[in-house]
Structures are given as structure tokens and as C-alpha cells.
Amino acid sequence: MSEPSARRLRVLLAKLGxxxxxxxITVVAHALxxxxxxxxxxxxxxxxxxxxxAAIQEDVDVVGVSSLSAGHTRSLPKLAxxxxxxxxxxxxxxxxxxxxEEDLPLLQEAGFARVFTMGTDTxxxxxxxxxxxxxxxxxxxxxx
Amino acid sequence: xxxxxxxxxxxPEASQGTLAGEAQRWNDATRAPYVAAHPERRAAFVTxxxxxxxxxxxxxxxxxxxGFDYLKDLGFPGEYPYTRGTQPNGHRSNLWTMSQxxxxxxxxxxxxxxxxxxxxxxxxxxxxxxxxxxxGYDSDNPLVEGEVGRAGLALDSLEDLERAFDLxxxxxxxxxSVCNAPQPVNLAMIIAALEKKxxxxxxxxxxxxxxxxxxxxxxxxxxxxxxxxxxxxxxxxEYIIRNHPNWAPIxxxxxxxxxxxxxxxxxxxxxxxxxxxxxxxxxxxxxDIDTVAPxxxxxxxxxxxxxxxxxxxxxxxxxxxxxxxxxYGAARPAALKIRMMTSPTTIALTLQQPLNNIGxxxxxxxxxxxxGAGENMTTxxxxxxxxxxxxxxxxxxxxxxxxxxxxxGVADTIDPLAxxxxxxxxxxxIETAAMAEIDRVMQMGGALRxxxxxxxxxxxxxxxxxRNRDLEEGRRKWVGVNHLVLPGEKRQxxxxxxxxxxxxxxVARVRALRSRRDNVAVAAALEAVREAARQGSNxxxxxxxxxxxxxxxxxxxxxxxxxxxVHTPDSQLTGV
Numbered sequence: 001m002s003e004p005s006a007r008r009l010r011v012l013l014a015k016l017g018x019x020x021x022x023x024x025i026t027v028v029a030h031a032l033x034x035x036x037x038x039x040x041x042x043x044x045x046x047x048x049x050x051x052x053x054a055a056i057q058e059d060v061d062v063v064g065v066s067s068l069s070a071g072h073t074r075s076l077p078k079l080a081x082x083x084x085x086x087x088x089x090x091x092x093x094x095x096x097x098x099x100x101e102e103d104l105p106l107l108q109e110a111g112f113a114r115v116f117t118m119g120t121d122t123x124x125x126x127x128x129x130x131x132x133x134x135x136x137x138x139x140x141x142x143x144x
Numbered sequence: 145x146x147x148x149x150x151x152x153x154x155x156p157e158a159s160q161g162t163l164a165g166e167a168q169r170w171n172d173a174t175r176a177p178y179v180a181a182h183p184e185r186r187a188a189f190v191t192x193x194x195x196x197x198x199x200x201x202x203x204x205x206x207x208x209x210x211g212f213d214y215l216k217d218l219g220f221p222g223e224y225p226y227t228r229g230t231q232p233n234g235h236r237s238n239l240w241t242m243s244q245x246x247x248x249x250x251x252x253x254x255x256x257x258x259x260x261x262x263x264x265x266x267x268x269x270x271x272x273x274x275x276x277x278x279x280g281y282d283s284d285n286p287l288v289e290g291e292v293g294r295a296g297l298a299l300d301s302l303e304d305l306e307r308a309f310d311l312x313x314x315x316x317x318x319x320x321s322v323c324n325a326p327q328p329v330n331l332a333m334i335i336a337a338l339e340k341k342x343x344x345x346x347x348x349x350x351x352x353x354x355x356x357x358x359x360x361x362x363x364x365x366x367x368x369x370x371x372x373x374x375x376x377x378x379x380x381x382e383y384i385i386r387n388h389p390n391w392a393p394i395x396x397x398x399x400x401x402x403x404x405x406x407x408x409x410x411x412x413x414x415x416x417x418x419x420x421x422x423x424x425x426x427x428x429x430x431x432d433i434d435t436v437a438p439x440x441x442x443x444x445x446x447x448x449x450x451x452x453x454x455x456x457x458x459x460x461x462x463x464x465x466x467x468x469x470x471x472y473g474a475a476r477p478a479a480l481k482i483r484m485m486t487s488p489t490t491i492a493l494t495l496q497q498p499l500n501n502i503g504x505x506x507x508x509x510x511x512x513x514x515x516g517a518g519e520n521m522t523t524x525x526x527x528x529x530x531x532x533x534x535x536x537x538x539x540x541x542x543x544x545x546x547x548x549x550x551x552x553g554v555a556d557t558i559d560p561l562a563x564x565x566x567x568x569x570x571x572x573x574i575e576t577a578a579m580a581e582i583d584r585v586m587q588m589g590g591a592l593r594x595x596x597x598x599x600x601x602x603x604x605x606x607x608x609x610x611r612n613r614d615l616e617e618g619r620r621k622w623v624g625v626n627h628l629v630l631p632g633e634k635r636q637x638x639x640x641x642x643x644x645x646x647x648x649x650x651v652a653r654v655r656a657l658r659s660r661r662d663n664v665a666v667a668a669a670l671e672a673v674r675e676a677a678r679q680g681s682n683x684x685x686x687x688x689x690x691x692x693x694x695x696x697x698x699x700x701x702x703x704x705x706x707x708x709x710v711h712t713p714d715s716q717l718t719g720v
Contacts, residue, residue, distance in 0.1 A: 013720075017275070017287070017288065017289075017290060017291050018274075018275030018276055018278075018279045018281070018287075018288055018291045018365075019275060019291070019295075020275070020279075020363060020364030020365050021364075022362075022364060022718065022719075022720055023403065023404060023405065023608050025720060026605050026608045026609065026719060026720045027608055027609055027612040029720055030605075030608075030609040031609075041718075041720050043712070043713075043718070044364050044718070045279065045287075045364075047286075047287060069275055069291055069294055069295045072290075073290065073644075074289060074290030075289070075290045098495075117495055118495045119494060119495050119625050121616050121626075122612065122616060123616060
């Protein structure tokens with residue numbers, strides 16, 4: 001068995017529904033890969049069901065959703081609910097894109113730990129994920 | 145600490161008394177000592193997108209270096225090669241048509257917003273469909289939950305357009321409709337709605353984008369595999385040329401390549417290669433180039449690098465003229481003149497300090513005007529980074545174009561920056577590099593092949609990542625993002641919101657429609673569409689027959705999916 005810290009953080013990046021804007025997710029995918037994380041991209045036009053299934057099958061630690069249409073208030077909470085219902089509630093959920101500030105409480109309540117709105121420095125996302133990952137690994141070690 | 149000072153002119157024969165010699169003398173005697181005492185504020189000055197070095201000073205020597213020849217490179221407005229504009233009198237006779245993007249909600253919501261915009265002095269409208277529509281689904285498809293009517297008009301059936309077209313059509317000069325993958329369906333719905341409303345299709349210009357090849361390149365709203373996408377687009381071009389010759393059947397939306405971070409050279413080259421793919425397919429339908437070429441329109445964005453944007457617009461005109469003449473042997477002036485619509489880019493706008501975007505839009509709109517705005521200028525709105533546009537933003541956006549047109553004087557003489565040493569040198573450099581890239585794509589087998597192999601997509605993916613790094617690592621300053629950032633900034637701007645009830649109503653409407661109409665006739669009409677798809681005959685007439693029977697948009701797209709299949713590109717073909 002390998003050291004927990006030796007395991008690379010696995011991230012699933014997803015586009016839900018009909019929103020096909022990919023510049024943000026492309027930039028984030030490159031930045032996370034460069035930071036040593038393993039990045040899997042779902043492809044375009046996915047359903048919350050398909051993304052939840054992929055997240056479980058690929059055994060990722062983080063699910064990141066990019067949303068640049070206004071559909072986020074429904075599809076994102078649905079994805080979070082599906083993951084919880086399928087026993088995958090421990091995965092970190094993050095989102096990014098064009099998301100008005102007043103929608104943040106709704107997404108947080110649904111289970112999204114952080115929302116990175118348009119213009120966020122990718123280094124902030126990398127730092128946040130690294131911080132979360134080391135806490136998660138420390139908690140795992142403490143449990144063992 | 146000082147760093148080496150640029151050599152102004154490398155010309156070895158530069159000597160005293162010649163301009164090159166004098167420029168070198170100035171640099172050594174006057175500029176260099178100054179720079180030694182006052183180091184430059186950047187390690188390197190480069191253009192925003194191309195990252196080409198910018199010299200401290202441009203002189204006639206630079207024009208000589210790029211082989212600039214006034215008569216060959218510029219000529220006169222309204223004459224080949226149209227660098228100084230396609231109109232003989234610039235904007236002195238007619239200003240560009242001023243328009244804005246609109247489109248959301250149900251048909252009557254779109255009509256209400258469109259009426260408001262026409263009352264604000266706009267003469268052109270852009271009808272954007274929602275994402276379910278552009279991806280070929282009805283509003284009640286479970287795949288599209290939460291997206292109905294959000295990013296544009298929900299178009300399920302002819303009923304929706306009948307409601308949307310409750311407009312003062314006499315004020316409308318120009319209607320642009322953006323719906324690429326399901327274009328024959330969209331076109332059929334518009335024709336049928338005009339017919340039902342008794343509106344003469346000759347009284348305004350319907351401009352359909354029909355730009356499926358750019359969807360595969362970077363936008364992503366495709367349905368069918370690229371080769372079928374090209375055939376469908378060509379069907380629409382052919383139908384319009386034969387039946388509505390005053391309309392515009394095809395646009396090359398370079399303004400979608402640019403937000404995908406195409407630099408000006410890629411933007412010109414990819415868009416021209418794509419245009420040539422449509423031209424070749426249309427010529428195969430039995431038209432000649434002098435008939436086909438005038439139907440092509442380009443929509444081109446300008447970014448914040450003022451000169452890169454202006455020079456790009458000038459190079460666009462010249463390159464189109466050269467390609468049509470040199471590659472296709474076009475002879476009619478109408479075939480050699482590019483038709484362009486320009487717009488400030490949305491990617492220059494920030495979520496942070498959104499009112500700053502009004503300043504950015506004014507600068508970019510000025511660049512559009514100085515570059516020769518084209519027939520039409522559309523301005524995005526300053527709150528677009530946040531959400532869909534609010535009414536105040538629409539009013540400011542409309543005023544902004546009038547300010548540029550009437551208060552600045554930039555539209556009062558033709559191509560006012562011509563002859564600027566920097567502008568002419570950069571225009572020529574962009575032209576030369578773009579022509580070389582066009583040759584490269586043609587050697588690959590053209591645009592369809594470049595898309596099928598992922599060449600365009602991967603090139604843009606690299607640009608996206610590199611451009612973002614420039615920003616994050618501070619090589620480019622962006623106010624509100626990495627410069628003059630307001631800590632703890634609070635958003636203070638009005639936001640328009642579509643409501644969830646609207647989706648429920650739209651879903652109820654399309655379901656009610658399906659139970660009300662003649663479903664036997666609809667099924668036969670859908671089979672006729674499948675048959676045309678299989679036979680290779682033009683898809684527009686059977687789509688028109690079907691929409692008049694209230695076959696839905698999703699049903700018609702499904703009929704074509706049955707024959708063409710769907711496009712599911714891997715990561716190599718998306719560039720992500």
C-alpha cells in the first residue's frame with residue numbers, strides 16, 4: 001500500500017447540460033495538470049446523472065463543474081444530491097463560471113464548498129485544492 | 145539598473161543624412177541616454193494577442209522594411225484591395241447599423257425586449273436562441289432542464305416565433321438569427337412565421353449565421369458529424385440564394401474564434417479557411433464565385449489592444465479581396481468586398497468593477513469605428529460578465545455607439561489612421577502571417593480536415609492557457625482583475641433574471657401543442673425530412689412543410705439524427 005500523501009489528487013471536471021463554453025475549463029484543466037493533479041474531463045453536454053456516475057466510477061476526490069449559462073441553480077444542486085444519495089457525499093464539490101453572488105448561498109447549501117467566479121486566478125484554485133487535500137489526508141491518517 | 149536599449153534600425157547601410165541613419169542617431173544620442181536614466185516600465189512591450197514586439201518608434205523606414213506600397217497595399221476606399229474600406233465614402237454618407245444582442249425567455253418576452261431596444265434607437269436585432277434550441281432539443285427534453293429560455297429564446301415550434309415576431313417590423317432593418325447546427329429548422333420557422341404574419345420578406349435583411357464549422361472548432365453547439373454539418377449549412381445557403389436573394393445566408397463568426405483566444409493571425413486564417421470550405425461546397429451546387437462571394441458576411445471582434453484590433457480589420461478586408469481574386473478568380477467588386485460587422489469583445493469585460501466595462505466598450509467601439517466598422521456594429525453590455533443584460537445596460541450600450549458616431553469625429557473622415565507608420569507596418573505584418581497560415585491549413589486539406597483532425601481546436605486550447613498565464617503572472621495588466629483590485633468588492637449593479645416559472649410554462653406549451661396538432665401529418669412530414677437527409681436533396685423545403693404542421697424543433701433534429709448520427713468528439717478534438 002502506498003503512502004496516502006503519495007497519491008495524486010484526482011479531479012473530475014464537468015460541463016453540465018447545454019452550456020458549451022470551454023475556455024474556463026480548458027485553462028483550469030491545464031493549470032491543475034501542471035500542478036501535478038490528475039484531471040479527467042467529462043466532455044460536453046453531460047447530465048448530472050452521468051457526471052455522478054463518472055465521479056464514482058473514476059473514484060475522484062474532487063468534482064468541479066463549470067457553468068456559463070444560467071442553468072446552475074438547478075443542475076448543480078441536483079448533481080450534489082445524486083452524489084450524496086449514491087454514498088459519494090465525501091467528494092469535494094466546487095464550481096466556477098458566470099455565477100451571480102446571490103446564488104452562492106444556494107450552491108453552498110446544496111453542498112458546493114467553493115464557487116470560483118469568472119476571473120479567478122487559477123493559482124487560487126490550485127492552492128485551495130492543495131489545502132483541502134492535505135487536510136483530507138491528515139484526517140485519513142488520524143482515522144487510521 | 146539599465147538594460148540594453150533596442151536598436152531602432154538594423155540596416156547596415158544606415159548612414160547620416162538618410163532617414164534610417166537619422167533614426168539611429170536619434171536613438172543613440174537622444175533616446176538611449178534618457179532610457180538609461182529612466183528605465184522602461186516593462187521588460188518587453190508586445191501586442192496583446194500576437195505578442196509581437198512593439199518598437200519604441202515607427203518611421204517611414206518601417207514601411208520600407210515591410211515593402212509597403214501605397215497603391216498596391218491600400219488603394220482607395222471602395223476600390224481593390226479595399227484596405228481603406230469597402231464604402232467609397234466611409235461613414236460620411238451612412239453610419240454603420242447599430243445593434244445589440246438580445247434574446248431570452250418565451251416568444252412574448254423576446255418581443256417585449258426587442259421593442260424596447262428598437263425604441264432606444266437600435267435598428268438591428270440579434271435573435272439568440274437558448275441552448276436547448278441551438279443543441280437541437282425541445283424544452284421538455286429531460287436533458288435540458290434548467291436551461292430553457294435562459295441564454296436566449298426558447299424555440300420549440302412555429303408558435304414561439306409567431307409570438308416573438310409581434311414587433312414593429314417597419315423599424316427593423318436587420319435581423320440576425322444565431323442557430324447553427326439545426327439551421328434548416330430555424331430558417332424554416334422564420335420563413336413560416338413571416339408568412340403567417342403577412343410580413344414581406346424583402347423589407348428587411350434576415351441574416352442567418354449558419355456557422356456550424358466554427359461550432360466544431362470552438363463553440364461546441366454541434367449535433368451531427370462535421371461533414372453532415374457542412375452539407376446542412378450548404379443546403380441553407382443554396383435555398384436562400386435561390387429563394388430570398390436579398391437575405392444573408394452565411395456568416396463567418398470570427399467573433400467566436402476570438403473569445404476562444406484565436407490571435408488575429410489565427411482568427412483571420414481559420415475564418416478564411418472556413419469560408420473557403422463553404423464556398424467550395426456552394427460552388428458545387430452550380431453557382432459561380434461572383435454570385436456566391438457577396439453572400440458571405442464576417443462578424444469580427446475587437447479586443448482592447450487598440451492597434452492590433454484596427455490593423456486586423458484592415459487586413460481582413462484586404463485578405464478577402466486577395467483570396468477571392470487570386471484563388472477564385474472573382475471579378476465583380478461585390479465579390480471582392482468583404483461584408484463585415486464588428487463588435488467589442490466580451491472577453492475584455494470583467495466581473496470585477498463592472499462599470500469599468502463601459503469605458504472598455506467605448507474604447508473598443510472607437511477601435512471598431514477607426515478600423516472601418518463595417519455595415520453593422522453590435523455592442524455587448526457592461527453587465528454581461530455577471531448575468532444576462534439588464535435594461536439600464538441596454539440603454540447605456542445603445543448610447544455608447546451614438547457617442548462614438550456623433551461626438552468623437554472618428555467617423556468623419558475615411559480610414560483616418562491610414563499612413564500611420566505603426567498601423568501600416570502592423571497591418572502588413574498581420575496580412576503576411578495570416579496568408580502563410582491560410583496556406584498551411586490548405587495544405588492540410590482545408591478547414592473541414594483541420595477540424596476533423598483537431599488542428600484548430602488544439603491550437604486554440606494552447607492560446608487559451610498561455611493567454612491566461614500571461615495575466616496571472618502579471619505580464620498583462622487587467623484593471624480590477626490583477627491591477628487596481630478593490631479588496632472586498634461588493635457588486636452594485638442591476639441584474640436581469642429569467643424565472644423558473646417560465647420554463648414550466650414553456651414545457652407545458654410544447655406538450656399541449658403535441659396533443660392538439662395533426663400528428664399523422666406531422667409523422668409523414670418528419671419522414672420526408674429523413675428521406676431528404678438520406679437522398680442528399682435540400683433539407684429546407686421538407687423542414688418548411690413540417691414546421692407549418694407544427695412539428696417541433698426537437699422532433700426535426702431527431703429526424704436528422706436518425707440519418708446523420710451525432711458528433712461526440714474526444715478530448716483531442718475539443719482541445720480541453
